[in-house]
Amino acid sequence: MKKEYFAIIKFPAFVSFSLLILTLIFFFIVLGSYHRLGLSTWGNILYTLLFIIIVILIGTWILALLSTHKKIKPRWLRHYLSWMMVNIYYPIARVFSRICFQKTETLQESFLYFNNEIVVTNYQGMHSTNMLLLLPHCLQSSNCKIRINNNIVECQECGGCDMAKMKALTKDYQIKAAVASGGSLARKLVNDTQPNIIIAVACNRDLTEGVRESWRYPVYAVLNERPKGPCFETTVSSAVINFAIQKFIS
Ligand code: SF4
Structure with missing residues (x-):
C-alpha cells in the first residue's frame, strides 16, 4: 500500500523537490555573489530575470496542484498549464528521477495519474x-x-x-x-x-x-x-x- 501511494505521488513530489532545490541554489548563488563583489548592472538584470522565472515556475506549479481539485475556467489557462506540465515539469521530474536512480516507468505512471486528476477535475460535463x-x-x-x-x-x-x-x-x-x-x-x-x-x-x-x-x-x-x-x-x-x-x- 505504501509502495503504491509513493508511486502515485512520485511525480508531484519530484517536481516540488526540484523546484525547492532550484530556488535554494538560486538564493545561495545570489547571496554569495552579493557578499563577494556586490552586484553589477548585468548581474542585477540576470538575477532579476532568473528570479522572475523561478516565481513563474513555482506559481504555475501551485496552480497545477490546485487544479487537481478545483476547475480552472479560462481555456487559455488550462492550455498554458497543460503545456507547462508536458514541456517543463515532466522533464524536470525526469532529471530528478535519474539523479535519484528511479525507474522511468514508475515516474511515467505517476505523471499519468496526476494528469488524469487534472483532466477529470477540469473536463467534466462533456457530451x-x-x-x-x-x-x-x-x-x-x-x-x-x-x-x-x-x-x-x-x-x-x-x-x-x-x-x-x-x-x-x-x-x-x-x-x-x-x-x-x-x-x-x-x-x-x-x-x-x-x-x-x-x-x-x-x-x-x-x-x-x-x-x-x-x-x-x-x-x-x-x-x-x-x-x-x-x-x-x-x-x-x-x-x-x-x-x-x-x-x-x-
Ligand atoms: S472479431 Fe473482434 S473480438 Fe473477435 S478476435 Fe477479432 S477483434 Fe477480437
Whole structure:
C-alpha cells in the first residue's frame, strides 16, 4: 500500500523537490555573489530575470496542484498549464528521477495519474459524442481473421479479445473510437476527429508520449495489461473504461 501511494505521488513530489532545490541554489548563488563583489548592472538584470522565472515556475506549479481539485475556467489557462506540465515539469521530474536512480516507468505512471486528476477535475460535463476512445492495435487477438485498421466497427464481436467489449461500450455511449498502430497514426486520428476529450489506452511509455504530443487535448490515460508481454494481445478492463466515460459525461 505504501509502495503504491509513493508511486502515485512520485511525480508531484519530484517536481516540488526540484523546484525547492532550484530556488535554494538560486538564493545561495545570489547571496554569495552579493557578499563577494556586490552586484553589477548585468548581474542585477540576470538575477532579476532568473528570479522572475523561478516565481513563474513555482506559481504555475501551485496552480497545477490546485487544479487537481478545483476547475480552472479560462481555456487559455488550462492550455498554458497543460503545456507547462508536458514541456517543463515532466522533464524536470525526469532529471530528478535519474539523479535519484528511479525507474522511468514508475515516474511515467505517476505523471499519468496526476494528469488524469487534472483532466477529470477540469473536463467534466462533456457530451459523449465528442469523446474519443483511442485503443492500441495490440489489443486485438493475433488469431483474428479481420485486420482492424483504425475503425473498431470492423470487429465482428466474437469475444476473442477485448475489442468486442470496447465496441459494445462505444455503441452504448455513442462515442467515437479509433484503433492506432503507432504514435503518428494516433496523432492523425486525433487531428481528424478533434475530440473534446480523449480516453486513451496503451502502455505507460506510449501514453506518456501521447499525452505530451497531444497537450492541446485533454487525455485521460488508462494503462493496458500485458499478460503476454509488451505489444502482444494486451487487455483492458471494460469496467475501467466504463468508469472513465462516466466521469466525463454530463
Ligand atoms: S473480438 Fe473482434 S477483434 Fe477480437 S478476435 Fe473477435 S472479431 Fe477479432
